[in-house]
Amino acid sequence: MATExxxxxxxxxxxxxxxxxRRAFLVAFVALGIGALAGIIQALHRTNILRxxxxxxxxxxxxLHGVLLxxxxxxxxxxxxxxxxxxxxxxxxxxxxxxxxxxxxxxSLGSLLTGAAIISGxxxxxxxxxxVLFTFYAPLQAHPLFYAGLAVxxxxxWLAGVDWFRxxxxxxxxxxxERIPLQAFMVLTTMIMWYIATIGVAVSxxxxxxxxxxxxxxxxxxxxxxxxxxxxxxxxxxxWLLPAYxxxxxxxxxxxxxxxxxxxxxxxxxxxxxxxxxxVGIHHQYMDPGIAQGFKFIAMTNTMFLLLPSLLTAxxxxxSIEHGARQRGGTGLLGWLRALPWRDPAFTGMxxxxxxxxxxxFSGMVNAGMNINYxxxxxxxxxxxxxxxxxxxxxLTFMAGTYWLWPQLTNRRLYSRPIALAQVVLWFGGMALxxxxxxxAGLFGIPRRTAEPQYQGFEFATTFGGVSELNIQLALGGTLxxxxxxxxxxNLALSLAQPTRSGLGQRLPAALSGPEDSPRVxxxxxxWSGIAxxxxxxxxxxxxxxxxxxxxxxxxxxxAYPAALTPDSLAGLQAAVADPVVRALEVVA
Amino acid sequence: MHIHxxxxxxxxxxxxxxxxxxxxxxxxxxGAGVEMVDDSGETVDPDALGEHPDFADPxxxxxGPNEYDVYVVAHRFYFExxxxxxxxAPITVPANSTVNFYITSAxxxxxxxxxxxxxxxxxIPGEVxxxxxxxxxxxxxxIVCNEYCGSGHHTMEGLMQVVPPEEYNGTGSQTxxxxxxx
Numbered sequence: 094m095a096t097e098x099x100x101x102x103x104x105x106x107x108x109x110x111x112x113x114x115r116r117a118f119l120v121a122f123v124a125l126g127i128g129a130l131a132g133i134i135q136a137l138h139r140t141n142i143l144r145x146x147x148x149x150x151x152x153x154x155x156x157l158h159g160v161l162l163x164x165x166x167x168x169x170x171x172x173x174x175x176x177x178x179x180x181x182x183x184x185x186x187x188x189x190x191x192x193x194x195x196x197x198x199x200x201s202l203g204s205l206l207t208g209a210a211i212i213s214g215x216x217x218x219x220x221x222x223x224x225v226l227f228t229f230y231a232p233l234q235a236h237p238l239f240y241a242g243l244a245v246x247x248x249x250x251w252l253a254g255v256d257w258f259r260x261x262x263x264x265x266x267x268x269x270x271e272r273i274p275l276q277a278f279m280v281l282t283t284m285i286m287w288y289i290a291t292i293g294v295a296v297s298x299x300x301x302x303x304x305x306x307x308x309x310x311x312x313x314x315x316x317x318x319x320x321x322x323x324x325x326x327x328x329x330x331x332x333w334l335l336p337a338y339x340x341x342x343x344x345x346x347x348x349x350x351x352x353x354x355x356x357x358x359x360x361x362x363x364x365x366x367x368x369x370x371x372x373v374g375i376h377h378q379y380m381d382p383g384i385a386q387g388f389k390f391i392a393m394t395n396t397m398f399l400l401l402p403s404l405l406t407a408x409x410x411x412x413s414i415e416h417g418a419r420q421r422g423g424t425g426l427l428g429w430l431r432a433l434p435w436r437d438p439a440f441t442g443m444x445x446x447x448x449x450x451x452x453x454x455f456s457g458m459v460n461a462g463m464n465i466n467y468x469x470x471x472x473x474x475x476x477x478x479x480x481x482x483x484x485x486x487x488x489l490t491f492m493a494g495t496y497w498l499w500p501q502l503t504n505r506r507l508y509s510r511p512i513a514l515a516q517v518v519l520w521f522g523g524m525a526l527x528x529x530x531x532x533x534a535g536l537f538g539i540p541r542r543t544a545e546p547q548y549q550g551f552e553f554a555t556t557f558g559g560v561s562e563l564n565i566q567l568a569l570g571g572t573l574x575x576x577x578x579x580x581x582x583x584n585l586a587l588s589l590a591q592p593t594r595s596g597l598g599q600r601l602p603a604a605l606s607g608p609e610d611s612p613r614v615x616x617x618x619x620x621w622s623g624i625a626x627x628x629x630x631x632x633x634x635x636x637x638x639x640x641x642x643x644x645x646x647x648x649x650x651x652x653a654y655p656a657a658l659t660p661d662s663l664a665g666l667q668a669a670v671a672d673p674v675v676r677a678l679e680v681v682a
Numbered sequence: 683m684h685i686h687x688x689x690x691x692x693x694x695x696x697x698x699x700x701x702x703x704x705x706x707x708x709x710x711x712x713g714a715g716v717e718m719v720d721d722s723g724e725t726v727d728p729d730a731l732g733e734h735p736d737f738a739d740p741x742x743x744x745x746g747p748n749e750y751d752v753y754v755v756a757h758r759f760y761f762e763x764x765x766x767x768x769x770x771a772p773i774t775v776p777a778n779s780t781v782n783f784y785i786t787s788a789x790x791x792x793x794x795x796x797x798x799x800x801x802x803x804x805x806i807p808g809e810v811x812x813x814x815x816x817x818x819x820x821x822x823x824x825i826v827c828n829e830y831c832g833s834g835h836h837t838m839e840g841l842m843q844v845v846p847p848e849e850y851n852g853t854g855s856q857t858x859x860x861x862x863x864x
Contacts (some may be wrong), residue, residue, distance in 0.1 A: 149833035181728055197829050230791050232807065233832065301701040315791055318804050332705035357683050373745060380793075380804045382811040386711075386720040395708060397700045404696040408689055463707050464716035471793050471828035538797030540828035545836035549769045551824030553795050610684045643725050644808050651807040654758070654832055 099596030102501040103177060110180045111502050113197060118495065118502075119216030120201055122582060124165035125488075129159035136527070136571025137290025139544055140564035144654050145217070151544035152224040153214035159227030160211060163483060164246070165204045170358040170491045172200065172253050175280045175334050176542050177498065178256045178343075181601075182276035183264040184536050196252035203246025210239035226542065229323060231302060234653040240303040247291055247298075254284035272608035273616050275341055275356050282363040283335040285622050286370050289629060293324025293374070293424040303654065312650035316383045317640050323374035324633065325365025331370045333483050335363070337490040340445060341410050344497060347601055348440045349433055352408050358603035362409075365402040365617060367625050369395055373633030379463050383643060388636040392447045393463040395632065403454060410447065416605065438513035440630035442493025446486050453481025456532060472547075477528045485524045493517055494579050500586060500597040501624030508587035512580055519577040531561045548668060566587025719803045722812030723784065731788055733757060735845030742775060749780045756785065756792035756805045758832050762824055762838030772841035776850035777820045783813040796842060804829060817844045 102303065104111040138151055145156060150390040176193070181185065187193045207223070213236065214222035223235035259279055261273070275282070301313045301321075334573045346353045353359065375392035378384055415429055423432025433438045456478040459465055469475065496513050500506055507513060537553045539546050539560070546553075546560070553560055685693070697760045731737040740753035741763050752773055756763045766772045775781050785794050785805050792805040796815075803811040825840030 123787060148836055152830060152835070185745065222834065230788050314808070316809060317808070319791070355686070355689070358685070358689070358846065378804075380802060382723050382804065382809040383721050383725070386718045389718055389720070390707075390711070394704055397703050399701055400703075401696055404699075405693065406693045408694055412689075413687075433747045460705065463718065464710040465707075467716070467802050470802050471795060471804075538795060538796065538799070538824075540793070540826045542828075542830040544824075548767075548809055548824060548826070548839040548840055550765075550841045551797070551822065553824070562777075606684055612683055639721065643721070649725070649727045649729070649808040651787070651789050 100600050102504055102595075102598040103181060104502050104504050105595075107180055107186065110176060110186060110193075113171040113190075113193055114177050116503050117169045117197060121166050121169035121173065121491075122585065122598060124161040124169065124204070124626065125578060126582050128158050128161035128166060129575050131155070131161070133571055133575040136568050138384070139546060140568040141547070142564075142568050144333060148544035150215050150224075152542075153211060153222065155228050155542060156214070156224050157208075157211050162488075163227055163329075163333065167483065167487060167491075168250065169200065169204075171332065171336045172197065172250070174339065174491075174498070175253070175283070175504070178258055178276040178339060179280045182274035183260060185260055185264050188259050188263055192252070192259065193256055197250045198249075199252065200246050200249030202408075203242045203244070203249055206238050206242030206677060208242070209682065210236045210242065211532060222615060228326065229302070230322065231305070231315050231318045232651050235308055236308040237303060239538045240298050240306055243244040244295070244298050244303065247295060250287065257281065257284060274602070275353075275359060275608065276339060279335065279339045279342070279359055279363050279614065281618060282621070283332065283339075283365050285625070286335075286367045287332055287444065289334065289367075289371050289622075289625055290325050290328035293321040294326075297321035301647075310647060312648040312652070314640065314644050314646060314648055315643065315650050317637070317646065318382065318453055319381070320375070320384070320637060320640060321379065321396075323377040324371065325374070327374040327377060330479075330483060333487045334612050335366065335489045337494075338362070338406060338448070340490055340494040341406070341447065342413075344494060345410065345440070345443045346413035346417055347599070348437060348443075348497060349414040349417030350421040351413060351419075352602040353604035354413040354606050355606045355610075356613065357606060358405060359604075360410050360608070360611060361403050362402040364621050365399075365405075367621050368628060369399045369402070371625065373399060373630045375632070375636060376463075377463055379466050384636055385639065385641060388632075389463055390630055391647035393461065393603075395628075396461045397458075400454070400458070402607050403450075407447075407451065414444070436510075436514065438510055438517050439493045441514060442496065442517035442520075443490050446493065448489065449489070449521065449524060450486035453478055453486060454526075456672065457482065469535050471541055472535035473531045473539045473541050476541050477531030477535055478526060480528045480531065485520065489517060489520050489524075492520070495581075495585070497599070499585065501599060503589070504593045504595065504597060505588055506586050506594065506597070507593040508591060512584050516577050516580040516584065517579070519573050523570045523573030523577060525570070526566050526617075527574065530566035530570065534560070534563050534567075595599065600649035601676050618674070700834060714828055717814070719811050720811055721813045723786075724811050725808055726786055726810060727809035728788055729787070730748075731786070736784065737786060741771075742773065746780075748778070749782070750775050751782045751784065754785045754794065756787045756794065756827065756831075756838075758789050759827070759834040759838035761794070761825060761827075761838070761840040764842065765838070767839060768840045770840075772843050773825070774843045774850065775817055776847040777817060777844050778847070779817055781815045781817055783811070783815065785811045785813070791829055792827045792838070793829050795826050795828040797824040797826055799823065802828070820844050820846050820849075 134154050210221055210223040212223045213219040221236040223239035225233045225235045267605030297318050300320050304310050305313050333480050342359045373392050373396045376396045418429035418432040421432045537555050539553055736753045737755055740755050743751045745751050760768045763771045764773045786805040787805045794805050795802040801815050803813050821844050823842045825842055827838035
């Protein structure tokens with residue numbers, strides 16, 4: 094990480110914006126810490142190695158893990174990195190920094206409300222709960238605070254997009270004939286995708302789930318709200334992924350010693366994500382009754398074509414890294430690999446993240462395969478898959494990116510690069526063990542989201558090693574991941590105590606093939622938004638119409654189940670309800 | 683727009699791979715006949731399943747020389763029939779027959795997965811999942827609820843027995859229906 098004397102850091106040039114980015118990262122990392130704690134509790138619980146909570150509370154911990162990591166950690170990191178990218182690439186402050194601070198405050202407030210509703214589930218004195226998991230399908234019901242918090246959070250992200258579009262419009266007035274700088278282009282296209290994607294969840298929460306949890310309506314149509322959830326629930330994975338892509342395209346080639354191979358192809362990739370991300374959500378509903386096979390087939394075809402931008406990314410990113418390695422003196426067909434800066438945690442973290450993304454991509458193709466999906470749907474295979482994509486490609490890239498970005502946001506050196514290097518390698522190793530065990534267990538039919546995968550009436554037929562061997566692998570992997578998270582957080586905390594210094598600035602070089610090599614139509618954001626909306630209407634109008642025609646807007650939905658509010662009548666469950674803190678103390682003692 | 687030769691090649695291969703995937707799925711649906719769970723099942727009122735002609739008394743019913751309909755209601759936290767650990771009869775069908783499952787939920791969203799096979803569906807209140815399975819040699823399969831359905835989700839399991847035909851016919855209680863009065 095050679096620094097470039099004379100290049101002022103982001104924190105020096107844009108102190109107020111840097112402070113916003115640091116605050117967004119702070120929230121992201123607090124969520125990462127709590128989410129990781131929830132993760133290790135689950136890994137040890139379901140493998141029956143250490144049980145700190147009753148099994149009935151497992152689902153509250155699982156909800157906390159899911160919501161904090163895939164909503165709070167990822168999206169707060171995203172808004173931080175996007176605020177940095179748009180300011181840096183347009184070389185321009187937001188029109189009104191108070192507005193910037195307002196959307197960050199709204200997002201924080203929303204997260205706090207939702208988080209409070211979830212955590213209440215393990216506090217018996219508080220009559221609230223939200224153990225509905227990240228996929229909050231009706232008629233399982235959460236406390237109204239859960240839905241209200243989500244709504245406030247969403248509005249915050251929408252205003253963040255408004256802020257970035259306004260910054261860009263201001264820039265365009267002064268640079269009417271210039272191409273949109275690449276990072277700004279990535280931020281704006283990602284936000285267009287987000288606006289389209291969040292329509293589904295916003296309608297579901299505001300018109301159905303929130304009024305229902307407040308008692309204004311008696312029941313909701315479960316299939317309708319489920320379909321609206323997945324309208325949002327698939328594109329949101331690209332919302333997690335695209336900031337990682339932004340770092341892979343614009344930062345990783347530089348730390349590899351070179352520059353981006355092709356700016357036009359990067360733009361094409363982001364446009365493809367705008368067009369194809371949303372009309373695919375029904376691929377999460379291949380197993381749903383009430384949706385015709387034809388609609389499922391359309392979602393499957395769109396999903397398969399969504400492989401294209403990721404395959405193009407694999408080419409461009411690897412080509413850019415190879416270019417960097419050759420700039421550093423690497424030679425040979427594969428010998429250039431040795432010339433890469435493997436001792437740099439930022440580079441190694443992103444490279445390992447990319448490698449895991451390839452593996453996750455392959456298991457994702459199995460999920461996407463409509464009829465092959467029968468074998469793996471809702472088994473442990475699925476979390477095995479997304480711990481490679483969001484849990485590694487995204488999370489590990491964010492951590493590695495932080496190692497590169499943090500000194501420029503604080504004017505302080507990283508506390509320890511060797512610890513950082515160990516941290517990213519540990520993440521890779523932990524995830525390799527855990528996700529391998531999950532994939533294999535899924536093929537045997539072991540379900541996801543269950544506190545006790547061992548059943549009384551039957552045993553899972555495994556080919557070799559048995560379920561206990563898989564459990565050990567899973568628990569070991571989960572433990573390594575938890576240790577890795579602690580190393581990451583403590584390294585950053587110690588970095589805060591480093592003395593401030595100058596000379597930590599980094600410059601991002603222009604691409605080998607610049608935007609002038611691409612047609613101007615690529616920058617026509619209105620055109621791409623329009624086509625994206627048309628594709629969404631084509632993919633969703635008929636299935637949604639058919640669901641509403643079959644069962645109506647509000648049902649038949651069955652009664653609401655505020656699961657934790659009405660303790661279950663099954664024998665043994667109530668006996669297990671005890672204060673988790675007391676139980677934790679007993680275990681420690 | 684300038685695209686590198688290798689990149690064009692890569693783009694071509696990527697499109698070929700994608701087309702190949704779509705083709706294999708299409709073959710699976712049309713050639714091998716893997717049909718998806720779809721909207722062919724009726725809609726029902728989950729609060730009034732007791733008045734439904736088939737779900738009021740769910741179980742196994744012979745509908746052809748070698749064909750059986752199985753009606754299952756998923757409840758928090760048991761399958762009726764299926765959950766033998768909670769006093770319901772296991773789902774029992776004769777070997778080498780065609781089995782049509784009709785599954786619905788009396789309360790929340792559940793899953794119905796026969797462990798180690800690709801028999802798998804979501805169970806959504808108000809909807810009936812239809813699933814046809816060709817069962818082979820006698821065997822015993824675990825059934826799991828693979829969709830989170832509340833704090834007792836992990837206790838929700840069932841059992842499916844594929845028995846030799848003579849054993850199936852030989853058991854008086856299983857000739858017509860089972861599970862309904864358990």
